[in-house]
Amino acid sequence: MEKMALKYSSYKSEKAEIVDIKKLTENEKLFRVVLKNKGRLDHEPGQFVMVSLYGIGEIPISVCSSPMISDYFELCVRAVGKVTRSMHKLKKGDEVGIRGPYGRGFPVRILEGNDLLVIAGGLGLAPLRSLITYVLDNRRDFGKVHLLFGCKEPKDMLFSDELEQWNKRADIHYSCTVDRASPDWAGNVGVITTLIPGVDIEPSRTFAAVVGPPVMYNFVIKELIVKGVPERNILLSFERNMKCGNGKCGRCQIQNLYCCQDGPVFNYEQIKNLSEAI
Numbered sequence: 001m002e003k004m005a006l007k008y009s010s011y012k013s014e015k016a017e018i019v020d021i022k023k024l025t026e027n028e029k030l031f032r033v034v035l036k037n038k039g040r041l042d043h044e045p046g047q048f049v050m051v052s053l054y055g056i057g058e059i060p061i062s063v064c065s066s067p068m069i070s071d072y073f074e075l076c077v078r079a080v081g082k083v084t085r086s087m088h089k090l091k092k093g094d095e096v097g098i099r100g101p102y103g104r105g106f107p108v109r110i111l112e113g114n115d116l117l118v119i120a121g122g123l124g125l126a127p128l129r130s131l132i133t134y135v136l137d138n139r140r141d142f143g144k145v146h147l148l149f150g151c152k153e154p155k156d157m158l159f160s161d162e163l164e165q166w167n168k169r170a171d172i173h174y175s176c177t178v179d180r181a182s183p184d185w186a187g188n189v190g191v192i193t194t195l196i197p198g199v200d201i202e203p204s205r206t207f208a209a210v211v212g213p214p215v216m217y218n219f220v221i222k223e224l225i226v227k228g229v230p231e232r233n234i235l236l237s238f239e240r241n242m243k244c245g246n247g248k249c250g251r252c253q254i255q256n257l258y259c260c261q262d263g264p265v266f267n268y269e270q271i272k273n274l275s276e277a278i
Contacts, residue, residue: 011246013052013097014039018090019072024158028123029088030064031075035098040070045131046105046237046265050245051075052097053090057083060242060260062127063101068137076126076158102245103264106131106209106235114205115143117229119220121192121212122151125158127237128211132166139171146173146199150192150212154182173199192216196223203228211237217278221268234268238277 020032035041041049043063052058059081065074079088090096108131116135120128135142147166151157157176167174175195177188188195192212208224210217217236224234242252242260252259254276257266271277 011099013050013058013099016096016098018092018094018096021090021092024076024160025156027080028076028078028158031077031087031090032072033075033096033098034072036095041073041098041101043067043073043101043130044105045108045134046127047101047103048127048239048242048245048260048264049073049075049098049100049102051083051087052099053083053086054095054097056086058097058099059083060102060239060245062130062237062239064126064129066130066133066137068134076123076129078123099245102260104262106265108134111135111207112138112141113143114207115145115201117146117148117199117201117206117208117224119148119192119196119208119210119212120150121216122156123158124211124213124237125149127239128209129159129162131209136172143205144173144201145171146175146201148175148177148192148195148199150177150179150195152179154178154185175199191219193219193223196220196227199227201227201229204230207233207235209235214278221278231269231272232267235265236268236271237264238266238271239264 015036016033018031019034022030024030048060048062050058051061061075063073064076077084077087079085166172177190181189206229208229210220238259243249245260247258247261255274
C-alpha cells in the first residue's frame with residue numbers, strides 16, 4: 001500500500017525516529033529518519049526541514065536523499081553548534097521533531113530534457129545529493145550530467161563511496177579537486193573553479209546547480225558566465241540565517257526575498273542585483 005504524503009502544520013513538529021547513523025567524516029554524520037505517523041516527507045530536491053531536539057533547540061537542515069525514496073529520508077549534519085553537537089550524540093532509536101519540508105527546491109520539471117552541471121563545494125554536496133540521486137533515479141529524463149566536487153582536504157570528502165560509484169558511471173562526467181593534498185592524494189589540487197574551464201557543455205541547454213560556501217559563489221558565477229551559461233540557468237542555494245521556516249522571523253531576508261519561502265534555490269537572474277545576496 002502506497003504511503004500517504006505528510007500533512008503537516010507549518011508550526012507543529014511531527015515525531016520522527018532515527019533508524020540509522022553513519023559517520024561520514026570527523027565532523028559530519030548521516031542520519032536516516034522515519035516519520036512516526038507512517039507518512040512520507042514528499043520533498044523536492046533542494047528543500048529543507050526544521051529539526052528539533054526537545055529541550056535543546058531547532059535548526060534547518062537540507063534533505064539529502066532522493067524524493068523517490070518514500071520509506072525514509074536522510075539528513076547530513078555537521079557538528080558546529082549546540083543543536084548539531086547534541087544531534088551528533090544521538091543514537092539509533094532516538095526521537096527528533098520534524099517540520100517541513102520548506103522552501104522552493106531545484107525545478108526538476110524545468111531541468112528535464114536539459115544538460116546539468118552540478119557544482120558542489122564542501123558541505124554543499126549534501127543538498128545537491130538529493131538532486132543528483134533524483135536525476136540518477138530518472139536518468140533517461142535528463143541530458144548530459146557533469147558533476148564537479150571540491151573540498152578542503154581528502155579527509156573532508158563527503159559520501160566518498162558514492163563519489164567513487166559516480167566516477168565509475170559512464171553516464172556522468174565527474175571531476176573532483178581538493179584545496180590541499182594529502183600524501184596519498186593523486187587527484188586534482190586547486191579550488192573548484194579550476195575545473196570549470198575544462199568542462200565541455202552546450203551553454204544554451206545547460207543548467208548549473210551550485211551549492212557551497214558563500215565565498216565560492218562569485219567566482220563560480222563568473223566562470224559560468226564566461227562559459228556562456230545563461231544567468232537564468234544558474235541555480236544557487238542560499239541556506240543562511242534561517243530560523244522559523246515560515247517567513248515570519250525575517251532572519252533569512254535578502255531585501256524583499258525570504259530564503260525559507262522564496263528560496264532557498266534562486267536563479268542568478270533573480271538575485272544578481274540584490275547587494276545582500278552574494
